[in-house]
Amino acid sequence: MADLVTQAKWDRLAPRFDTMASKGAEERWRPFKREVFREMDGKILFLALGTGLDLPFFPTGKDITAIDISPKMIEQAQERLDAYDGTIKAHVMDVHDMPFEPDSFDQIVTSCTFCSVPNPIEGLKALHRVLKPGGRLMMFEHTGSRFYPFRPMMNLMTVLSRMIGPDMNRPTVQNVRAAGFRITEVNNVFLDVVKTIKAYKPD
Ligand SMILES: C[S@@+](CC[C@H](N)C(=O)[O-])C[C@H]1O[C@@H](n2cnc3c(N)ncnc32)[C@H](O)[C@@H]1O
Structure with missing residues (x-):
């Protein structure tokens, strides 16, 4: 069944997302995201498109399938999708419910996504299913911290931020x-909170 609650949450945020995210921290993280995107190759699944803030930093000429649960986010991304110099097909899709065949993609790339996907381990298992054996998962993510006082602070912040x-x-x-x-x-980019993660699906 479609996750209408998550979809509605991100649809509501879509018109304000660029204002909230495209300055400050986003500019600071850009070189680290770029380092992840630089290695994009083969048939790529990009989760989650958002408003397409990452697209100008993708290498050109790639074959990319981009998904996002929020149609409003994809609407906001349209200009950046049109400007991409390569093939990029965008679909409204929940990572928990992807119709792709097993082992469909050479690589999966995500950016600031697994803070948002409702059931992260299930979402990651769904990615595992559609990635080819030996295929790479490349992520830029912010996570919780193992250290005091950040850990309790972030637990507290989450009560509000997830709304x-x-x-x-x-x-x-x-x-x-x-x-x-x-x-x-x-690779820890900021404390142990913002990081790049590279992994692969064993054969
Ligand atoms: C924090 S935004 C990041 C967007 C973009 N990657 C960026 O860094 O600008 C998180 C995105 O995840 C999407 N999302 C949340 N849950 C999802 C799910 N279950 N399946 C697919 N996309 C999802 C949201 O719609 C939103 O666009």
Whole structure:
């Protein structure tokens, strides 16, 4: 059954998302996101498109399927989709319920997504299903912290942040492992909170 609650939450945020996200922190993270995007190759699944803020930093000429649960986010992304110099097809789709065949993609790339997907381990298992054996998962994510006082602060912030958008305290590295991926690299970009994660699906 479609997750209308999550869809409505992100639809509501869509018209304001660029104003909220495109300055400040987003500019600071851009070089690290770029480093992840630089390695995009083959048949790529990009989760989640959002308003397409990441698209100008994708390498050109790639074959990308982009999904997002929110039709309003995809609407906002249209100009950036049109400007992309390569193939990118966008679909309204819940990561928990993707109709793709098993082993469909060479790579999966995500950016600031697993703070938002409602059931992260299930969402990651769904990605695992559609990734080819040996295929790479490349992520830019903010996560919870293991350290005091950030850990309790982020638990507290999540009570409020999840009402309008993401959770601030997800253990995403552990979740990636729990979904069956092998981690090859975790790079802490800011404390142990903002990070790039690279993993693959074992054969
Ligand atoms: C924090 S935004 C990040 C958007 C974009 N990647 C960026 O960094 O600008 C999280 C995105 O995840 C999408 N999302 C949340 N749950 C989802 C799900 N179950 N399936 C697909 N997309 C989902 C939301 O609609 C939203 O666009």
